[in-house]
Structures are given as structure tokens and as C-alpha cells.
Amino acid sequence: MDVPTLTAYLNGRYAPLGALQVSVLDRGFLFGDGVYEMIPVYARQPFRLAEHLRRLDRSLAAIALANPHSDAEWTNIVAQLVAAQPFDDQSIYLQVTRGPAYPRSHAFPATVTPTVFAFADPLTPPAREAVEQGVTAVSIPDIRWGRCDVKAISLLANVLAKQAAVAAGAAETVMFRDGWLTEGAASNLFVVKDGVITTPAPSTRMLTGITYDVMIELARAHGLPLQIRDVSEVEVRNADELWLTSSSKEILAIVALDGNPVGNGVPGPIYLTMYTHYQEAAQARRNTP
Numbered sequence: 319m320d321v322p323t324l325t326a327y328l329n330g331r332y333a334p335l336g337a338l339q340v341s342v343l344d345r346g347f348l349f350g351d352g353v354y355e356m357i358p359v360y361a362r363q364p365f366r367l368a369e370h371l372r373r374l375d376r377s378l379a380a381i382a383l384a385n386p387h388s389d390a391e392w393t394n395i396v397a398q399l400v401a402a403q404p405f406d407d408q409s410i411y412l413q414v415t416r417g418p419a420y421p422r423s424h425a426f427p428a429t430v431t432p433t434v435f436a437f438a439d440p441l442t443p444p445a446r447e448a449v450e451q452g453v454t455a456v457s458i459p460d461i462r463w464g465r466c467d468v469k470a471i472s473l474l475a476n477v478l479a480k481q482a483a484v485a486a487g488a489a490e491t492v493m494f495r496d497g498w499l500t501e502g503a504a505s506n507l508f509v510v511k512d513g514v515i516t517t518p519a520p521s522t523r524m525l526t527g528i529t530y531d532v533m534i535e536l537a538r539a540h541g542l543p544l545q546i547r548d549v550s551e552v553e554v555r556n557a558d559e560l561w562l563t564s565s566s567k568e569i570l571a572i573v574a575l576d577g578n579p580v581g582n583g584v585p586g587p588i589y590l591t592m593y594t595h596y597q598e599a600a601q602a603r604r605n606t607p
């Protein structure tokens with residue numbers, strides 16, 4: 319395994335990523351007992367950091383793990399990591415697990431020293447081709463647990479979902495539960511029909527993306543018709559447009575689902591509008607230290 323020498327963070331120490339190690343008894347390793355965040359950074363300015371830290375706090379509360387850091391401390395860790403990298407646009411990954419414990423036992427250990435890990439990668443925006451021509455997706459039933467609103471590191475079902483896309487030569491997997499749209503393997507989804515944007519309301523069946531919130535804000539700010547409500551599988555399959563959103567993919571048009579064209583099979587006009595608005599928001603962050 320070729321690990322880059324980029325500066326990373328583990329439990330108070332900054333060191334090259336490949337030099338950092340955690341115990342095999344870490345509950346993140348043994349149980350997937352932890353939560354995480356991924357924060358995009360444009361021109362060394364974290365995008366929506368406060369919102370990511372709020373979601374991290376909510377995820378930690380949901381798994382009854384005390385937040386090991388104040389927002390000021392998290393902000394400082396992120397700032398130090400950002401400053402240590404040789405590239406300007408970054409993807410900051412933060413992870414907190416319930417830490418190492420022995421003997422191995424499902425229930426929480428009596429005393430907990432959480433493991434706090436963070437590292438930075440270059441943020442690579444989607445390829446121009448993907449933006450201009452759109453991407454394809456497949457669909458599967460959503461087999462995940464009942465707290466998909468928690469950004470948990472136990473991502474096995476999401477891993478299998480994403481692999482289903484890769485195996486089919488697609489970019490994302492759309493998930494349906496009992497005939498209703500939930501989200502993508504690692505993204506939120508929006509449909510457009512007759513000029514109206516529709517997206518599922520936040521619930522325990524999906525992770526409320528920070529990018530999802532940005533899209534809703536932008537749609538409202540620009541007066542685009544928007545409905546936040548349950549979206550049926552039938553509506554998705556008959557949509558004029560379908561988009562995925564996430565911090566790393568920003569906003570991408572899905573132009574084919576399970577081999578069938580979505581709408582005209584090309585990125586639609588409302589997608590192009592929203593793409594432009596998102597780029598403006600990211601650009602504004604670049605210009606605001």
C-alpha cells in the first residue's frame with residue numbers, strides 16, 4: 319500500500335499519514351463504532367465548517383459518545399491540517415471512534431478514550447465530462463439500518479451499494495425503501511418534473527447532506543419551485559431530471575438509471591442552473607477568508 323506522506327492528525331499529534339497507527343482493539347476497527355465527517359475546502363477556506371461540526375456533534379450524540387473537542391478545537395485541527403498541505407482545494411476527513419478497549423465486548427467500555435483521526439486529500443472536482451454529459455446510476459433496495467441520519471463509519475451497506483454501481487460501470491447507486499427514494503450510496507438525490515425540484519425530507523432514512531442543505535438554500539434564494547416531501551420510485555423513474563449531491567461530487571446530473579434515460583438523457587436546464595449557483599457559492603468561499 320502506497321500511503322502519501324501528507325500531514326495527518328491522530329489524538330493530538332500531527333504526523334505523516336503513513337506513520338499513524340491505531341490499536342487493533344479500537345472499537346472503530348472491531349465494531350464500526352464511530353462517526354465521521356468530510357469537509358470540502360476551497361482555496362484553503364473550509365466550506366460550511368460550522369454545519370459539518372454541528373452534524374458531527376449530532377452524530378456523536380446519537381451514539382452516546384461525548385464530543386472530544388469544542389468547535390474552536392475542531393476548527394484549529396482543521397486549520398492546522400489545511401495549512402500543512404501543499405494543495406489549496408482539499409477534502410478534510412474527520413473521524414471519532416469510541417477508542418480502544420479490552421476485553422472485546424459489544425457494550426460500551428467503562429472508561430472511554432475516543433480515537434480522533436483526521437487527514438486531508440486533494441479535493442478533485444468531478445471531471446468536466448461528468449459535469450457536461452452527466453453520469454449513470456443503477457438502483458437497489460435500501461437494506462440499511464434505521465438511523466441513516468447518523469454519519470456512522472459502519473458503512474458496509476453503503477460500500478456494497480457503491481460497488482454495485484462500479485460493477486455496472488455506473489457512478490452511483492440510487493436506493494429505494496418500500497417504493498420510496500431514500501438517497502444514493504454516498505449522496506443525496508433531487509428529481510425535477512415539469513420544472514419543480516423535489517427531494518426527500520430529512521428523516522432517519524437518509525443522511526441530511528450539507529450539500530443537500532446548500533442546494534435547498536440556493537433553490538429558494540433563486541426562486542426555483544421546490545417541494546421537500548416523500549418521493550416515490552415511480553416519480554424517480556419518470557423524472558425529467560435527476561441529480562446527486564455531495565461535498566465531493568458537488569452536483570451531478572444522473573442521465574441514465576438502470577440503463578434507461580432520465581428525461582432526454584442529458585443534463586437538464588435546472589441542473590445547469592443549480593450547478594452554476596453551487597460554483598458561485600464555492601467561489602464566494604474562495605474569496606472570503
Ligand SMILES: Cc1ncc(COP(=O)(O)O)c(C=O)c1O
Nearest residue numbers: 504505506525527528529564565
Ligand atoms: C449516505 C450519504 N448521503 C449523503 C451524503 C452527502 O452528504 P454531504 O453533502 O454532507 O457530503 C453522503 C456523503 O458522503 C453520504 O455518504
